Amino acid sequence: MSETVLFAIEAAINGLSVGIMYSLVALGFVLIFKASGIFNFAQGVMALFAALTLVGFQEGAVPFSHLINAVFGTSVHHFGFNMPTIIAIPATIAVMIGFAWLVERVVLKHLVNQEPIILFMATIGLAFFLEGLGDIMWGAEVKRLDVGLPQGGNVWFEENTQWLGGGNENFFGFYIDTLNLYAIAIAAILVIALVLFSQYTKQGRALRAVADDHQAALSVGISLRFIWVLTWSIAGIVALVAGIMWGSKSGVQFSLSLIALKALPVLMLGGFTSIPGAIAGGLLIGVGEKLFDFFMQPIIGGATENWFAYMLALAFLLFRPQGLFGEKIIERV
Amino acid sequence: MLDTQPEGYMTADGRQIGGVVMELKNITLRFGGVVAIKDISFDIRQGEIRAIIGPNGAGKSSMLNVISGFYNPQEGDLIYKGEKRPKMAPYMVSRMGIARTFQNIALFEGMSVLDNIMTGRMHHMKSGFLSQAMWWGKAAREEEVNREAVEKVIDFLEIQAIRKTPVARLPYGLKKRVELARALASEPQILLLDEPMAGMNVEEKEDMSRFILDVNDEFGTTIVLIEHDMGVVMDLSDRVVVMDYGQKIGDGTPEEVMNNQKVIDAYLGVSHD
Numbered sequence: 001m002s003e004t005v006l007f008a009i010e011a012a013i014n015g016l017s018v019g020i021m022y023s024l025v026a027l028g029f030v031l032i033f034k035a036s037g038i039f040n041f042a043q044g045v046m047a048l049f050a051a052l053t054l055v056g057f058q059e060g061a062v063p064f065s066h067l068i069n070a071v072f073g074t075s076v077h078h079f080g081f082n083m084p085t086i087i088a089i090p091a092t093i094a095v096m097i098g099f100a101w102l103v104e105r106v107v108l109k110h111l112v113n114q115e116p117i118i119l120f121m122a123t124i125g126l127a128f129f130l131e132g133l134g135d136i137m138w139g140a141e142v143k144r145l146d147v148g149l150p151q152g153g154n155v156w157f158e159e160n161t162q163w164l165g166g167g168n169e170n171f172f173g174f175y176i177d178t179l180n181l182y183a184i185a186i187a188a189i190l191v192i193a194l195v196l197f198s199q200y201t202k203q204g205r206a207l208r209a210v211a212d213d214h215q216a217a218l219s220v221g222i223s224l225r226f227i228w229v230l231t232w233s234i235a236g237i238v239a240l241v242a243g244i245m246w247g248s249k250s251g252v253q254f255s256l257s258l259i260a261l262k263a264l265p266v267l268m269l270g271g272f273t274s275i276p277g278a279i280a281g282g283l284l285i286g287v288g289e290k291l292f293d294f295f296m297q298p299i300i301g302g303a304t305e306n307w308f309a310y311m312l313a314l315a316f317l318l319f320r321p322q323g324l325f326g327e328k329i330i331e332r333v
Numbered sequence: 334m335l336d337t338q339p340e341g342y343m344t345a346d347g348r349q350i351g352g353v354v355m356e357l358k359n360i361t362l363r364f365g366g367v368v369a370i371k372d373i374s375f376d377i378r379q380g381e382i383r384a385i386i387g388p389n390g391a392g393k394s395s396m397l398n399v400i401s402g403f404y405n406p407q408e409g410d411l412i413y414k415g416e417k418r419p420k421m422a423p424y425m426v427s428r429m430g431i432a433r434t435f436q437n438i439a440l441f442e443g444m445s446v447l448d449n450i451m452t453g454r455m456h457h458m459k460s461g462f463l464s465q466a467m468w469w470g471k472a473a474r475e476e477e478v479n480r481e482a483v484e485k486v487i488d489f490l491e492i493q494a495i496r497k498t499p500v501a502r503l504p505y506g507l508k509k510r511v512e513l514a515r516a517l518a519s520e521p522q523i524l525l526l527d528e529p530m531a532g533m534n535v536e537e538k539e540d541m542s543r544f545i546l547d548v549n550d551e552f553g554t555t556i557v558l559i560e561h562d563m564g565v566v567m568d569l570s571d572r573v574v575v576m577d578y579g580q581k582i583g584d585g586t587p588e589e590v591m592n593n594q595k596v597i598d599a600y601l602g603v604s605h606d
Contacts, residue, residue: 202476205448206452208441208448211443212442212443212444213439213442215403215439216440217452218422218424219516220432220452220455220519221424221427221428221519
């Protein structure tokens with residue numbers, strides 16, 4: 001195979017693994033949008049907050065330590081023990097469920113039957129609140145997150161793809177982060193679990209029912225409030241997964257909340273209401289931006305990754321506004 | 334007068350109607366300054382088919398929404414099975430055994446007919462959240478039992494052929510029937526039907542009338558229905574409440590209300606000379 005093709009394939013593989021990370025974030029958006037028609041702007045910050053909380057628990061950090069120290073003149077920072085990951089993750093899930101409950105109690109409950117734009121604004125407020133809360137609780141410095149996922153290139157994958165080069169001296173096999181392989185497996189498990197849950201359980205059925213028609217759902221005895229807590233909890237767990245993957249890759253830092261912006265074109269491509277769409281959209285954007293960069297960089301220069309996704313989304317809006325897997329909107333006159 | 338018989342009555346076609354299952358006392362419902370329902374009282378008896386009729390905008394649907402908990406009246410009491418019902422969310426009312434259909438069909442369009450009807454069984458499924466998620470023994474057994482109940486309803490309403498079809502693809506008449514099936518699946522004490530025959534052709538109306546009578550006959554379900562087609566109302570119902578401008582202007586057997594001067598005036602208009 002020629003060198004160009006090989007490197008293009010490598011770029012594509014790289015794109016797939018970045019794409020799956022986008023998908024993980026987009027998944028959280030889809031869940032909440034499907035169930036309540038709310039575009040949850042806070043999804044990215046939820047991923048950040050979940051990752052921060054996980055690191056905090058792991059390190060045995062005292063939450064609000066800065067605040068406590070400033071008010072009481074003390075100097076507490078750590079409980080003096082480290083929480084094992086296997087306990088820290090369920091503890092973080094519990095925090096995210098608590099957060100979901102709080103969101104329903106404090107925000108959603110009072111905004112029933114409001115316009116979508118008002119709910120959207122509420123989630124923007126929520127995003128800033130949560131970002132601030134994360135800062136006060138755990139501090140603003142970049143943290144290392146290690147949940148035992150392997151780092152670095154995958155040697156096995158590299159060695160076993162070297163023959164594709166056909167003796168080419170510049171080709172040492174395809175490079176892929178082992179972490180990304182895990183991300184793919186985790187995303188697959190997550191999607192399968194979500195699909196099984198929504199198709200085959202009573203709560204899953206209730207979830208789909210609420211997504212379809214609030215009034216009808218009420219009439220068969222489904223509590224909307226319970227369903228909202230449930231969806232936000234699941235979205236919180238998905239956010240934790242996304243937070244773990246991104247955090248393991250590039251450290252837990254506040255710029256993590258910006259990945260939400262990358263999820264937007266993913267959703268436009270995949271459709272706002274489709275779980276498989278979120279996955280396909282993420283992969284397409286990931287591969288698309290890497291390949292575009294690979295081929296176009298010599299011509300138009302670098303940094304195309306910053307805008308390519310949005311261009312692609314714009315093109316989709318023009319020709320297929322409902323996205324690849326979204327529900328087609330047909331208005332009968 | 335029928336209302337003076339505490340232990341029920343015998344209908345013209347020889348069915349025994351039981352005692353009062355729900356009593357509405359001086360219900361008043363306002364939206365801001367608009368009075369939708371004004372001081373209305375009537376009762377619903379076990380096993381009867383009770384119709385609410387009246388011209389457009391008379392407040393019939395509002396009445397049904399009060400019974401099903403979608404609206405909370407500002408004044409008046411609602412006594413269900415001898416106890417005053419406190420203000421509660423519609424989903425709680427549904428869990429107490431009051432099922433309903435809507436004037437503009439409210440089905441889960443994206444789901445199959447079977448799944449739609451299964452949602453009607455929601456509060457018959459008691460297994461916990463986790464065992465549901467994990468599909469443990471109890472949850473799986475429960476799903477089976479409820480599937481059987483749903484199949485019975487499907488047989489009863491003769492919709493076997495479309496059970497796997499997504500609801501969005503069904504014609505209007507069948508959608509109405511699926512909505513009835515979903516309400517029936519919950520095995521309600523009281524079934525509220527908001528214009529079950531609106532927009533149907535003669536044949537579909539006949540089918541629907543037959544189903545309503547069969548439901549009442551087979552399961553002894555108490556039925557409250559709103560309907561515009563006077564012929565249908567007179568054929569189906571045991572007792573009729575007539576509303577006009579939010580007020581009750583008549584209550585009694587179909588024959589009684591038909592001969593009520595106020596009702597005749599409301600429907601035909603009065604000459605002002």
